[in-house]
Amino acid sequence: xxxxxxITQTENNIPLRCGNFQTLGEALDYAAKGVTGLNFYxxxxxxLSTVSYHQLCNKAKTLARKLMGLGFSxxxxxxxxxxxxxxxxxxxxxxxxxxxxxxxxPAAIHLGGRQAIVENLRKxxxxxxxxxxxxxxxxxPFLAEAASVFNIRYIGDPGFFxxxxxxDSPLQYPEPTDIAYLQYTSGSTRFPRxxxxxxxxxxxxxxxxxxxxxxxxxxxxxxxxxxxxHDMGLVGFLLAPMASQLSIxxxxxxxxxxxxxxxxxxxxxxxxxxxxxxxxxxxxxxxRVRPSEIEQYNLTSWRIAGTGAEPIRADILERFARxxxxxxxxxxxxxxxxxxAECSLAVSFAPLDRGLETDSIDATELMKNGKAVPVDVDHxxxxxxxxxxxxxxPLPGHEVEIRDEKGVALPERVCGxxxxxxxxxxxxxxxxxxxxxEILSPDGWLNTGDxxxxxxxxxxxxxxxxxxxxxxxxxxxxxxxxxxxxQLPETRSRDAAAFSVTxxxxxxxxxxxxxxxxxxxxxxxxLVDILRERILEEFGIDCMIELVPPHTLPQTSSGKISRTMxxxxxxxxxxxxxxxxxxxx
Amino acid sequence: xxxxxxxxxLEDVLKILERFAKxxxxxSEETELxxxxxxxxxxxxxxxxxxxxxxxxxxxxxxxxxxRTVKDFVLKIQKEANP
Numbered sequence: 001x002x003x004x005x006x007i008t009q010t011e012n013n014i015p016l017r018c019g020n021f022q023t024l025g026e027a028l029d030y031a032a033k034g035v036t037g038l039n040f041y042x043x044x045x046x047x048l049s050t051v052s053y054h055q056l057c058n059k060a061k062t063l064a065r066k067l068m069g070l071g072f073s074x075x076x077x078x079x080x081x082x083x084x085x086x087x088x089x090x091x092x093x094x095x096x097x098x099x100x101x102x103x104x105x106p107a108a109i110h111l112g113g114r115q116a117i118v119e120n121l122r123k124x125x126x127x128x129x130x131x132x133x134x135x136x137x138x139x140x141p142f143l144a145e146a147a148s149v150f151n152i153r154y155i156g157d158p159g160f161f162x163x164x165x166x167x168d169s170p171l172q173y174p175e176p177t178d179i180a181y182l183q184y185t186s187g188s189t190r191f192p193r194x195x196x197x198x199x200x201x202x203x204x205x206x207x208x209x210x211x212x213x214x215x216x217x218x219x220x221x222x223x224x225x226x227x228x229x230h231d232m233g234l235v236g237f238l239l240a241p242m243a244s245q246l247s248i249x250x251x252x253x254x255x256x257x258x259x260x261x262x263x264x265x266x267x268x269x270x271x272x273x274x275x276x277x278x279x280x281x282x283x284x285x286x287x288r289v290r291p292s293e294i295e296q297y298n299l300t301s302w303r304i305a306g307t308g309a310e311p312i313r314a315d316i317l318e319r320f321a322r323x324x325x326x327x328x329x330x331x332x333x334x335x336x337x338x339x340x341a342e343c344s345l346a347v348s349f350a351p352l353d354r355g356l357e358t359d360s361i362d363a364t365e366l367m368k369n370g371k372a373v374p375v376d377v378d379h380x381x382x383x384x385x386x387x388x389x390x391x392x393x394p395l396p397g398h399e400v401e402i403r404d405e406k407g408v409a410l411p412e413r414v415c416g417x418x419x420x421x422x423x424x425x426x427x428x429x430x431x432x433x434x435x436x437x438e439i440l441s442p443d444g445w446l447n448t449g450d451x452x453x454x455x456x457x458x459x460x461x462x463x464x465x466x467x468x469x470x471x472x473x474x475x476x477x478x479x480x481x482x483x484x485x486x487q488l489p490e491t492r493s494r495d496a497a498a499f500s501v502t503x504x505x506x507x508x509x510x511x512x513x514x515x516x517x518x519x520x521x522x523x524x525x526x527l528v529d530i531l532r533e534r535i536l537e538e539f540g541i542d543c544m545i546e547l548v549p550p551h552t553l554p555q556t557s558s559g560k561i562s563r564t565m566x567x568x569x570x571x572x573x574x575x576x577x578x579x580x581x582x583x584x585x
Numbered sequence: 586x587x588x589x590x591x592x593x594x595l596e597d598v599l600k601i602l603e604r605f606a607k608x609x610x611x612x613s614e615e616t617e618l619x620x621x622x623x624x625x626x627x628x629x630x631x632x633x634x635x636x637x638x639x640x641x642x643x644x645x646x647x648x649x650x651x652x653r654t655v656k657d658f659v660l661k662i663q664k665e666a667n668p
Binding site: 117 | 619627630631633634637643645646647649650651
């Protein structure tokens, strides 16, 4: 079989429409008139299955009629374990035509992690109030166990739902004000927060992404290994290609993690033009690609190599670009972007065809006074230079404001909390009015919690507000302290959490919790000494260092360490210690 | 490919794992992959790739959540390699 003849074409036979639809259902109806679609590849780089938008639309509608016979009410939730396969896409869009709200659930698997996976799924099913749950057969045992404690009538793999008869009632197309999907990305694993996104919001964001962020044009083709249970994978690389009728080639996240070079070979083979990854994906490629293979790649077609979702590290991306430049990769393809699930996906994109542009500022000024003072790189003063990436202007129709703690808008180059307002912003967190009120004002401003400043009308992200450490009036970014830990050979990234606590004297003290595998007491003391010394050297602060066993630090569902929760856990441990001391133990 | 027995597979697996462990680490059948070898999720995927390539098998990824020790790992490979 000649695979190149069976994938969906790049060139379409209908005019390109750039996301200007009212609902996801309407967008798929239009894409179904063309010949483009989704292509799924195996971990060996072979084509597993192909589904054109035409087929996807028909199959989703058939399934929608079956779901409609099961007695759900309009707006009921259906949880879908989001594996990178055609069934997930079919069920997601079936929900769109059946008046149901799809809830993508994580499909991540860890070595020896069965119990954690089940518990996490259970929390999300509970939080979403799902009335039906679906997973492909490979993940089904986890889902069945997770859902077993609830009284959910419809739990099954795709085949289970396909067995039901089709109902005669007309499809229930959503209204623009209806909920399009629930997204669980931003909360911690212990307290999941379901972001409620309406059709109107996601369509506004898609139009912004397609027209403004990516300037999609005829001949574009996408490649993605980003999971469908994250906003960048779902909105960026399932919904955006669909709403602009582009063909896309998928690799599952696991297969990418196993063989990152497949990403590059897929882009080369199918002449893909748009693909995204957080910084770590580029780092993984850079580490694992064999130099002898580079010549066989052809990355000249890759016009948008996007990045976002975690702090953008220009140094790592530049290394990737240097390594792959013999294969035709152009570092001008890098596009820095900023966004979050609470704003559907995207808030801003850096200008295209320019590559990463960094702002060189005085690190001390930023830390002490929260000011981004440009430094002449060619004539550096005595102070240290910090290089931050420009993340572009907000999408049209969206406003951003940098505010201080009291909510007063700040001028250019002054660091504060980034607020966003616009049509892509979420309605609320599901069933959580309190948290919703904390971050979403009645006049529509979303407090992103991120620290940023504006320069040249572009957003520059400096860190997370709620995690900011302030010592003696000085601002210290916890990731900078954690970075010191990452530098040590004994530890890895995500092994540390830094935060501040108030001590008995009412003074702010900085705490660094480090996951340590070393059991030898002498070695442990040595590690603490080194860290204290380095932090003292670099920041001039005395930091209390606690060593804890691996897997102690709490993670959010997107795998980031939650500093807020790490702090709570730390205080609890301290409290237990004090209590046991006072009872004479 | 001739069938490999348990101890042959173990030997091959140890060779792969040694490259991911610290030189001081002594690996045995009872060694726990995550806890003792401190493998992060990306390293695990790299190891699974090596195993797949050297034994010419497709490793069922939902199975890896049940693997704790080197022995678990070898038994699983044996099952996949000699169905």
